[in-house]
Amino acid sequence: MIDRKPLIAALLVAALLSSAVAADQDQELTVFAAASLSVAFEEMGQLYKSNSTYRAIMNFDGSQMLRTQIEQGAYADVFASANKKHMEALQAGGFIDNSTVRPFLKNSLAVLLPKDNPGRIHNLSDLARPGLRLVIGNSQVPVGQYSRQILDKMAEDPDFGPEYRDRVLANVMSEETNVNLVVSKVALGEADAGLAYISDVSPKMTGQISTLPIPDRYNIVAEYYIGVLQGSRLPEQAWQFIELVLSEQGQSVLKRHGFSPIGSSNLIQSAPGSQADILTRAAETAGAAA
């Protein structure tokens, strides 16, 4: 009889806590977003919060990882994928409200180097030099798929030769499951170079990382897709988040973080004087030198 009091008290506390958590969850929008959006979407979340009584909770990882989590029952309201493939797979599985799916930005790749360039990499051909230590995404994560597409295109060019792709891949020391892990290994100086998005070189990173541009003719246009989950308990708020991302305000946040707005047909021409524009000019110079 004496034992019951603490038990009842404990149950009451647990009930109160869980209801508090539940109440809190009602005010939260869960956004699953590609790892490359980490910095930009944190800011997007702030923006969302200032216009809404809801706040957006972000979960960043490789798009393929987020897709698996959703397929295995993870709850999300919004999914933002760094490629079309993982979005389409979830659509095919009935996880996404098809009417909400939109492309929302474009991105492309660059070679990231540690600031002091320990591998003495000065052009794209250098990446094939034996003994270098490279990091790329694995073949499931979008950035890894894009990297392989770029290497394929370069291998077709006689300037690099058909063995280029294999020689570069032979230098890979680690295949990462999301792009942030590629960037951090370059920033730490553990890798001589990494293949990542141009948007990954944030102002915060420029002290640790420099970039070797990949010319347009080899580069890819990465189209990111966003959509509302079929199982979302907050479809209206989820759609409001997507509207914010697609709005002029949202697009300017993305642009500031090195992404290209979806409206522009060409990534590089979109923003004269921007980082992308500077990269283009550098790329043209590099292309001419190669």
Added chain:
Amino acid sequence: MSGNNPAKQKQRTLARTTRWSRAVPTTVVSLLLALCLLFLGLPVASLFLRSGSSLSLHTISDPIVLDALRLSLSTAAATTLIVVLAGTPVSYINARYRYPGKELIDSLIDLPVVMPPAVAGIALLMAFGRMGVLGRHTSALGLEVAFTTLAVVIAQIFVAAPFFLRQARSSFQEVDANLEAAARTLGSTPTHAFLHVTMPLATQGLISGAIMTFSRALGEFGATIMFAGNFQGRTQTMPLAIYTAMQSDINVSLCISLLLVIISFVVIFLVKSLARRNAHAAG
């Protein structure tokens, strides 16, 4: 319980309440035990139930699976061998002798057991990475440690060695030092006494310590992915392959998981029967 208990009379009058006060705890305890069994057993059973076709020849012969299996077994075996060879004398000395700094060494040995593997991973990177405290110098000599198979073994030794060291030390402590002394008075050299008196008596403990180290090494994930990276055939051990494959082909993940479970069971079984045989031989 016995019939001649003088308190029985009193018990009988209180039978109603007593029966209840006994039945309730018994029910609660059996319920808890059942829950415990379910909680621990269900996930392992589900692995087998959900695997379906994933243990097919086709999945097992997937290069991801074979490479991970080969790498995991060889690195965990290398780790165990190194730990046993280097750790046995260290444990013996720690069990028998006092020396300055022993306390510190004992605490350091225990540290990786309580340290989260992610911390171990970043610590190893800061020490042996290319920009690391020591790695900077080895790297200048052309020896890269991080993100190689060697790094896998180093990570495993770091997190798994304490399990052997702790077990070996207490096994040596349990051997009566007088037995060694007696052997010495009968003309044994210290080495002879160690090999023929102390070792046989401590064998069972040493073996179980080695199993613990092997299993821990086989399961190492956090320190490995941070310090050795994730590269198929070179640093992608079975736990890393499970994590990576889950993002594309869950069947491959399940297949590797099942193999790990089976390996764990086989290792436990083998070593237990080995230890039993040794115990018989010694007795």
